[in-house]
Amino acid sequence: MVMEIVCPAGTPAALRAAVKAGAHTVYCGFADETNARNFPGLNFSREEMQEGVRFAHAHGAKVLVAINTYPRAGAEEIWRQAVADSETAGADAVILADPGLLDYAARNHPDLRRHLSVQAAAANADIINFYARAFGVKRVVLPRVLSVPEIAAINAETDVETEVFVFGGLCVMAEGRCSLSSYATGKSPNMNGVCSPASHVEYRETGDGLDARLGGYTIHRVGRDEPAPYPTLCKGCFTAGGKTGHLFEDPVSLNAEQLIPQLAKAGVTALKIEGRQRSRSYVAQVVRNFRAAVDAQAAGQPIPQGMLASLSEGQATTTGAYKKTWR
Amino acid sequence: MELTVGANQFFWKPEPWSALYDQLAQAPVDRVVLGELVCSKRLPFYQDRIPAAITTLQKAGKQPVLTSLALVTLKRERKMTAELAEMGVEVEINDLTALALLPEGAKFSVGPLVNVYNESTLSWLAGMGATRVCLPPELPLEAVRTLAQAGRDLGVAIEVWGYGRVPLAISGRCYHARRHGRTKDNCQFACEEDPDGLDVRTLENRSFLAMNGVQTLSDTHACADHQVETLRDAGVSALRLSPQTGDFAGLCALWRKRLDGELAAGAVAEALQRAQPDIRLSDGFLTGASGTEWSGAQASA
Numbered sequence: 369m370v371m372e373i374v375c376p377a378g379t380p381a382a383l384r385a386a387v388k389a390g391a392h393t394v395y396c397g398f399a400d401e402t403n404a405r406n407f408p409g410l411n412f413s414r415e416e417m418q419e420g421v422r423f424a425h426a427h428g429a430k431v432l433v434a435i436n437t438y439p440r441a442g443a444e445e446i447w448r449q450a451v452a453d454s455e456t457a458g459a460d461a462v463i464l465a466d467p468g469l470l471d472y473a474a475r476n477h478p479d480l481r482r483h484l485s486v487q488a489a490a491a492n493a494d495i496i497n498f499y500a501r502a503f504g505v506k507r508v509v510l511p512r513v514l515s516v517p518e519i520a521a522i523n524a525e526t527d528v529e530t531e532v533f534v535f536g537g538l539c540v541m542a543e544g545r546c547s548l549s550s551y552a553t554g555k556s557p558n559m560n561g562v563c564s565p566a567s568h569v570e571y572r573e574t575g576d577g578l579d580a581r582l583g584g585y586t587i588h589r590v591g592r593d594e595p596a597p598y599p600t601l602c603k604g605c606f607t608a609g610g611k612t613g614h615l616f617e618d619p620v621s622l623n624a625e626q627l628i629p630q631l632a633k634a635g636v637t638a639l640k641i642e643g644r645q646r647s648r649s650y651v652a653q654v655v656r657n658f659r660a661a662v663d664a665q666a667a668g669q670p671i672p673q674g675m676l677a678s679l680s681e682g683q684a685t686t687t688g689a690y691k692k693t694w695r
Numbered sequence: 696m697e698l699t700v701g702a703n704q705f706f707w708k709p710e711p712w713s714a715l716y717d718q719l720a721q722a723p724v725d726r727v728v729l730g731e732l733v734c735s736k737r738l739p740f741y742q743d744r745i746p747a748a749i750t751t752l753q754k755a756g757k758q759p760v761l762t763s764l765a766l767v768t769l770k771r772e773r774k775m776t777a778e779l780a781e782m783g784v785e786v787e788i789n790d791l792t793a794l795a796l797l798p799e800g801a802k803f804s805v806g807p808l809v810n811v812y813n814e815s816t817l818s819w820l821a822g823m824g825a826t827r828v829c830l831p832p833e834l835p836l837e838a839v840r841t842l843a844q845a846g847r848d849l850g851v852a853i854e855v856w857g858y859g860r861v862p863l864a865i866s867g868r869c870y871h872a873r874r875h876g877r878t879k880d881n882c883q884f885a886c887e888e889d890p891d892g893l894d895v896r897t898l899e900n901r902s903f904l905a906m907n908g909v910q911t912l913s914d915t916h917a918c919a920d921h922q923v924e925t926l927r928d929a930g931v932s933a934l935r936l937s938p939q940t941g942d943f944a945g946l947c948a949l950w951r952k953r954l955d956g957e958l959a960a961g962a963v964a965e966a967l968q969r970a971q972p973d974i975r976l977s978d979g980f981l982t983g984a985s986g987t988e989w990s991g992a993q994a995s996a
Contacts, residue, residue: 444814
């Protein structure tokens with residue numbers, strides 16, 4: 369069976385590009401704080417969502433709507449409306465993280481398929497089966513803290529489909545369990561759908577290079593002619609105990625393309641590509657490559673080598689937690 | 696308002712570990728959460744001391760509560776989580792896995808590492824048997840107010856992070872091990888060298904975070920000294936204090952006086968800074984533009 373590739377779309381144009389490039393499934397969100405990529409100029413209006421679903425369905429692709437921030441106390445109606453509007457738009461599933469919202473969706477929109485967002489950080493079979501029992505969750509997006517053998521062990525103990533990240537930005541912390549960004553900037557993934565937001569980034573020329581600051585803290589410094597990576601907090605440069613470096617993670621991105629055969633063997637249903645903030649040409653290129661890779665996998669052929677290297681952030685990639693030594 | 700002492704987030708040697716609970720038995724606190732929150736590899740070093748600590752606290756009239764791990768992934772972690780309820784004291788879930796593994800119908804409390812951001816989740820947890828919830832430390836005062844009100848209606852006691860380095864993130868990767876060029880499986884318990892966490896500084900040498908194995912904390916010690924009256928009026932039942940080295944029982948006594956009205960707003964912060972001039976305080980998650988901010992800064996400037 370061909371593994372499903374789940375592709376990012378930050379705009380209607382990216383959605384169409386992903387579908388045309390061979391995406392089985394596209395995920396996207398509404399243009400507000402209900403999803404974890406709440407960036408300026410990104411995401412879908414209600415009309416665009418309806419049109420996007422129509423386009424995808426006409427081409428045999430599915431659309432998942434991410435409503436995966438944690439609803440604000442006193443303002444839950446915004447999130448509930450997003451669930452209702454996803455159903456109206458004809459979405460194939462919603463991707464949720466908050467137990468209260470899952471409970472609401474299960475009660476009020478029982479026919480709308482529910483996926484568990486990576487933001488819920490469900491990292492073992494007990495909790496995954498619990499979400500299935502409590503809220504009828506059909507698929508879980510696994511947090512990026514698990515090795516391939518651990519993923520296989522989870523699949524052996526659950527009927528819930530698993531989806532794993534294979535390409536793009538990489539959280540080093542358990543997703544949905546991280547307040548680093550709100551500590552430094554006041555804006556958090558859980559509450560605002562942003563991490564290390566551009567509004568709080570500042571670049572400063574120094575005598576011999578460029579400092580990158582986030583929320584007033586200098587967390588990256590490069591020489592005059594070096595490329596300056598975006599100052600994402602957990603990939604910043606810090607000093608502890610007399611040692612300076614990327615103490616949490618290097619400025620790398622995830623590329624698990626070569627692990628596709630192992631992930632298939634581990635029982636993974638779907639492969640997720642990060643990057644709703646990316647351009648449609650980037651999305652199209654990544655999707656084409658991954659579609660070729662999963663088709664090759666299904667046909668019992670080797671995965672083509674190194675096609676995506678030039679698209680990776682800072683040119684350096686990692687297979688992250690999928691290899692146990694990453695820990 | 697009551698005082699709860701949260702789980703010790705750090706890895707202490709067995710003797711100081713036990714000494715903390717002996718001291719807390721004599722301290723003016725109501726509830727003490729103990730057990731391993733951060734890393735399951737630490738537990739064998741003090742596990743056999745937990746029953747005695749529970750008994751000591753019970754004899755002194757304190758309510759002992761057992762915490763779950765913050766991130767449960769391994770088989771043996773699932774097993775130890777499932778066994779928590781067998782100790783016969785209340786369990787504080789800090790990963791929903793612990794809720795999934797609790798005996799049917801058991802009452803439980805919810806720790807600060809479970810995402811309770813809104814009334815629906817609070818209400819769902821109450822329906823599952825939650826009697827007390829310590830809110831996530833990143834919640835602003837406005838959300839605390841709304842949830843304290845909802846908690847009153849549901850009969851769930853609401854607790855707020857009152858003092859201590861704030862747990863900001865948990866990972867599959869051990870940063871203490873990484874800093875020593877090791878992997879988590881071969882960590883050699885590097886985190887034991889830093890019983891209050893290891894300072895992480897920015898490139899301009901500003902204190903910023905603290906490393907604690909797989910956990911990342913704030914460099915600042917959150918301190919709700921200036922919000923005590925507001926939190927009480929909002930219906931918050933308890934403040935949570937997070938253990939640190941030094942005279943922690945004395946620190947608890949200071950907070951007790953503050954809650955009893957014997958000390959005015961700002962007096963706790965002043966006493967803490969006098970005792971430890973190097974620490975920075977914050978209350979920005981409650982009332983500031985970002986978590987690092989400190990509303991007392993202007994007053995003391």
